[in-house]
Amino acid sequence: xxxxxxxxxxxxxxxxxxxxxxxxxxxxxxxxxxxxxxxxxxxxxxxxxxxxxxxxxxxxxxxxxxxxxxxxxxxxxxxxxxxxxxxxxxxxxxxxxxxxxxxxxxxxxxxxxxxxxxxxxxxxxxxxxxxxxxxxxxxxxxxxxxxxxxxxxxxxxxxxxxxxxxxxxxxxxxxxxxxxxxxxxxxxxxxxxxxxxxxxxxxxxxxxxxxxxxxxxxxxxxxxxxxxxxxxxxxxxxxxxxxxxxxxxxxxxxxxxxxxxxxxxxxxxxxxxxxxxxxxxxxxxxxxxxxxxxxxxxxxxxxxxxxxxxxxxxxxxxxxxxxxxxxxxxxxxxxxxxxxxxxxxxxxxxxxxxxxxxxxxxxxxxxxxxxxxxxxxxxxxxxxxxxxxxxxxxxxxxxxxxxxxxxxxxxxxxxxxxxxxxxxxxxxxxxxxxxxxxxxxxxxxxxxxxxxxxxxxxxxxxxxxxxxxxxxxxxxxxxxxxxxxxxxxxxxxxxxxxxxxxxxxxxxxxxxxxxxxxxxxxxxxxxxxxxxxxxxxxxxxxxxxxxxxxxxxxxxxxxxxxxxxxxxxxxxxxxxxxxxxxxxxxxxxxxxxxxxxxxxxxxxxxxxxxxxxxxxxxxxxxxxxxxxxxxxxxxxxxxxxx
Amino acid sequence: xxxxxxxxxxxxxxxxxxxxxxxxxxxxxxxxxxxxxxxxxxxxxxxxxxxxxxxxxxxxxxxxxxxxxxxxxxxxxxxxxxxxxxxxxxxxxxxxxxxxxxxxxxxxxxxxxxxxxxxxxxxxxxxxxxxxxxxxxxxxxxxxxxxxxxxxxxxxxxxxxxxxxxxxxxxxxxxxxxxxxxxxxxxxxxxxxxxxxxxxxxxxxxxxxxxxxxxxxxxxxxxxxxxxxxxxxxxxxxxxxxxxxxxxxxxxxxxxxxxxxxxxxxxxxxxxxxxxxxxxxxxxxxxxxxxxxxxxxxxxxxxxxxxxxxxxxxxxxxxxxxx
Ligand SMILES: [Zn+2]
Numbered sequence: 014x015x016x017x018x019x020x021x022x023x024x025x026x027x028x029x030x031x032x033x034x035x036x037x038x039x040x041x042x043x044x045x046x047x048x049x050x051x052x053x054x055x056x057x058x059x060x061x062x063x064x065x066x067x068x069x070x071x072x073x074x075x076x077x078x079x080x081x082x083x084x085x086x087x088x089x090x091x092x093x094x095x096x097x098x099x100x101x102x103x104x105x106x107x108x109x110x111x112x113x114x115x116x117x118x119x120x121x122x123x124x125x126x127x128x129x130x131x132x133x134x135x136x137x138x139x140x141x142x143x144x145x146x147x148x149x150x151x152x153x154x155x156x157x158x159x160x161x162x163x164x165x166x167x168x169x170x171x172x173x174x175x176x177x178x179x180x181x182x183x184x185x186x187x188x189x190x191x192x193x194x195x196x197x198x199x200x201x202x203x204x205x206x207x208x209x210x211x212x213x214x215x216x217x218x219x220x221x222x223x224x225x226x227x228x229x230x231x232x233x234x235x236x237x238x239x240x241x242x243x244x245x246x247x248x249x250x251x252x253x254x255x256x257x258x259x260x261x262x263x264x265x266x267x268x269x270x271x272x273x274x275x276x277x278x279x280x281x282x283x284x285x286x287x288x289x290x291x292x293x294x295x296x297x298x299x300x301x302x303x304x305x306x307x308x309x310x311x312x313x314x315x316x317x318x319x320x321x322x323x324x325x326x327x328x329x330x331x332x333x334x335x336x337x338x339x340x341x342x343x344x345x346x347x348x349x350x351x352x353x354x355x356x357x358x359x360x361x362x363x364x365x366x367x368x369x370x371x372x373x374x375x376x377x378x379x380x381x382x383x384x385x386x387x388x389x390x391x392x393x394x395x396x397x398x399x400x401x402x403x404x405x406x407x408x409x410x411x412x413x414x415x416x417x418x419x420x421x422x423x424x425x426x427x428x429x430x431x432x433x434x435x436x437x438x439x440x441x442x443x444x445x446x447x448x449x450x451x452x453x454x455x456x457x458x459x460x461x462x463x464x465x466x467x468x469x470x471x472x473x474x475x476x477x478x479x480x481x482x483x484x485x486x487x488x489x490x491x492x493x494x495x496x497x498x499x500x501x502x503x504x505x506x507x508x509x510x511x512x513x514x515x516x517x518x519x520x521x522x523x524x525x526x527x528x529x530x531x532x533x534x535x536x537x538x539x540x541x542x543x544x545x546x547x548x549x550x551x552x553x554x555x556x557x558x559x560x561x562x563x564x565x566x567x568x569x570x571x572x573x574x575x576x577x578x579x580x581x582x583x584x585x586x587x588x589x590x591x592x593x594x595x596x597x598x599x600x601x602x603x604x605x606x607x608x609x610x611x612x613x614x615x616x617x618x619x620x621x622x623x624x625x626x627x628x629x630x631x632x633x634x635x636x637x638x639x640x641x642x643x644x645x646x647x648x649x650x651x652x653x654x655x
Numbered sequence: 656x657x658x659x660x661x662x663x664x665x666x667x668x669x670x671x672x673x674x675x676x677x678x679x680x681x682x683x684x685x686x687x688x689x690x691x692x693x694x695x696x697x698x699x700x701x702x703x704x705x706x707x708x709x710x711x712x713x714x715x716x717x718x719x720x721x722x723x724x725x726x727x728x729x730x731x732x733x734x735x736x737x738x739x740x741x742x743x744x745x746x747x748x749x750x751x752x753x754x755x756x757x758x759x760x761x762x763x764x765x766x767x768x769x770x771x772x773x774x775x776x777x778x779x780x781x782x783x784x785x786x787x788x789x790x791x792x793x794x795x796x797x798x799x800x801x802x803x804x805x806x807x808x809x810x811x812x813x814x815x816x817x818x819x820x821x822x823x824x825x826x827x828x829x830x831x832x833x834x835x836x837x838x839x840x841x842x843x844x845x846x847x848x849x850x851x852x853x854x855x856x857x858x859x860x861x862x863x864x865x866x867x868x869x870x871x872x873x874x875x876x877x878x879x880x881x882x883x884x885x886x887x888x889x890x891x892x893x894x895x896x897x898x899x900x901x902x903x904x905x906x907x908x909x910x911x912x913x914x915x916x917x918x919x920x921x922x923x924x925x926x927x928x929x930x931x932x933x934x935x936x937x938x939x940x941x942x943x944x945x946x947x948x949x950x951x952x953x954x955x956x957x958x959x960x961x962x963x964x965x966x967x968x969x970x971x972x973x974x975x976x977x978x
Binding site (some may be wrong): 039042043046047063065066067069070073088090091092093151152314315316317379383388389390391392393394395396397398400401402404405419421423425426427430431432433434435504616 | 756
């Protein structure tokens with residue numbers, strides 16, 4: 014493989030790496046060792062302690078610094094003669110435009126989220142530059158090749174939707190621990206420590222039980238004369254006791270479910286003296302709010318322990334108290350952060366108490382943190398293997414060796430004796446809205462919905478556009494940009510706020526909108542179909558987009574509800590991807606593995622992959638001989654076993 | 656298990672991997688002692704992986720002095736003669752590896768691995784040898800097997816676009832998850848010598864061609880007296896002749912060892928860095944599995960060839976040593 018011919022291809026090439034994290038560190042090292050001489054690398058992140066177990070170019074002393082720059086310096090130590098250009102920037106920055114991409118021979122992705130992957134895919138298509146895409150989670154990984162017109166693009170196949178949960182599952186009928194985590198993090202934590210003005214479904218809607226809404230709102234306010242211990246106990250009783258009682262009063266809900274058990278502080282801490290809580294002084298030595306810990310003040314050390322209901326109750330009260338005593342300035346504008354120890358403690362305890370109520374098994378802080386923070390499992394070895402496979406694929410792309418392009422899966426358990434399984438890439442999907450011109454179909458009530466809803470529910474989240482321009486025929490209905498004058502912006506604001514059928518040129522059934530993104534050079538058409546009614550639970554957006562490639566809905570039995578943080582109380586979601594170091598986002602229909610470890614590949618996926626493989630196996634003998642230019646006979650050789 | 660808990664520092668550093676293999680596997684790792692011999696690019700990759708994973712200690716043996724060629728696929732050594740001049744490969748790699756994880760002890764042992772006695776070997780849980788002669792592999796594997804404690808033995812080699820891993824875990828007991836349950840399993844491994852004496856014609860028809868090619872090269876080096884990796888293009892006719900002889904004596908069709916494959920391995924025996932990363936990665940995972948006693952380890956050969964992109968497991972053991 015390492016022939017002279019190849020070295021000239023490698024040496025003369027200019028490559029762009031996107032991401033200097035787990036895969037990125039390994040990739041930059043392997044590229045440098047393999048003889049690449051001109052490497053550009055984009056990463057907006059800075060180094061964290063939890064990176065150090067696998068992002069081997071970084072040290073403790075680098076924590077807080079730019080990944081792209083530190084990675085460059087580290088690699089130059091063993092390959093000082095090559096050129097590495099770091100960009101400590103967001104890949105979605107408009108400076109990285111089509112012309113920027115055009116200077117490269119190949120783009121290599123080591124990214125951690127779907128959004129950025131889609132963005133890079135679109136720019137590679139626009140600039141006609143081949144893309145090698147990758148992802149890992151735990152021992153699983155994959156590398157895919159995307160060359161315009163030759164193989165499918167990154168978005169040709171459905172992508173798993175972010176995990177979302179119906180509101181009522183979270184507020185009233187949790188059945189899994191993750192539901193309790195979402196409740197503790199998105200509702201209770203947000204209610205107590207976050208922005209008070211945000212809508213919040215914390216209080217159980219007890220059917221028609223007419224609890225005055227004023228009363229409900231006040232419950233979470235600390236009263237003037239209220240001491241912090243009293244306040245904590247009152248909140249505890251309200252959310253784990255009173256609210257459960259209210260929910261129980263709604264008999265209909267519990268016909269086919271186990272009834273939850275209300276929990277009051279007098280029961281869970283029955284043998285504790287009222288004032289005996291943690292030793293706040295244990296946190297006294299430090300002025301750093303980020304090091305405040307309820308575990309520390311209660312003398313609890315091991316994050317792997319599963320706490321009893323009593324311990325959870327103590328942590329709950331202690332954490333709540335510490336927020337008000339030690340971090341009072343932040344109360345009112347906190348959002349959950351997996352690296353905030355006190356927040357993780359509070360959410361773990363609250364989720365566990367709720368889990369106790371509903372008969373759901375309790376979890377350790379370590380596990381709860383993983384679920385709440387959406388932490389993707391990651392090890393160095395898988396990243397190293399995947400980086401090796403990326404470089405091999407990149408060399409084939411540089412050689413224009415189309416026939417040998419492969420997507421490769423790194424498996425945990427061998428399939429047909431293989432741990433590394435190459436599969437022939439698929440052809441472009443002719444109805445892909447990204448790499449073909451196929452229009453999408455949007456069913457919507459044109460007499461009720463506004464253009465702003467299309468932008469917020471479809472164009473931005475689903476089509477992944479950040480700077481959309483929407484046109485109806487030749488008329489520009491909406492656009493964004495820093496350079497637009499105020500009058501124009503005001504007129505756009507008026508347009509997007511109008512009902513579709515009442516626009517100057519009305520949008521009705523049969524209309525076609527053209528949506529494009531300034532920075533991605535992506536343009537697609539949306540055919541509008543009028544529909545009167547939508548199912549609130551199944552179609553909470555009040556509109557349905559089809560022909561768009563995000564796998565959704567039926568998968569895990571949850572009716573999925575799109576996430577729209579903050580702006581609506583209809584949806585709750587565990588964010589996916591944002592905090593993960595690496596992430597596999599394979600298509601749902603055909604590829605083997607899922608982002609999350611709890612989803613197993615369906616038979617159909619396996620069959621398709623194996624079928625492809627069968628084909629490869631057949632010319633096995635030929636591949637070996639054919640690969641070389643040694644003039645060896647190319648006829649297929651039968652093995653002759655005695 | 657094992658009584659001791661991970662420290663706060665360990666939990667923070669190893670957070671992401673504990674989520675993959677669990678806290679007790681991490682504790683076992685932190686008590687494991689690894690010995691490696693032959694610090695080429697593949698072993699550099701392996702050492703990086705295992706130091707990051709947080710083993711107890713890593714001992715490096717390689718008294719060869721650094722040369723420009725030995726740096727080609729090794730990112731642990733700065734290519735500055737003022738730095739590497741006069742130092743051994745083990746010393747240089749040690750300097751660099753120490754930095755990767757302050758919680759792992761990285762040590763250098765001078766001397767000839769073959770001359771070390773039982774006492775020396777018994778300090779370790781895992782031995783990895785790289786780019787070693789047939790005789791060395793047999794001998795060290797045999798030493799490992801003589802100890803009263805169990806010692807995992809691995810031999811690795813990378814040439815051109817190909818890589819090979821051999822594994823001997825002797826009698827290995829481990830647990831794995833099947834559906835929701837954890838089940839206990841047991842595997843019995845043959846030694847290197849036993850494995851390579853399995854008659855070729857009894858191997859599966861689709862057995863990896865790399866397996867046979869590597870055996871041919873091993874035998875050639877042994878007969879010719881040249882050191883591993885010193886084979887060159889001039890040797891090709893003799894290698895092809897040897898292949899013919901071996902195929903005849905083993906009653907194996909010559910098509911199982913394509914001349915093109917041998918030519919690649921002979922004329923370009925240098926390591927190819929992407930393959931080093933892949934073989935070093937798989938080896939790292941296998942060693943972690945062996946130490947933690949979690950998950951199916953591979954039995955007993957692994958091959959990767961960048962030309963077809965397949966990473967294949969081959970079980971080469973005669974029926975009486977098989978599991
Ligand atoms: Zn496409």
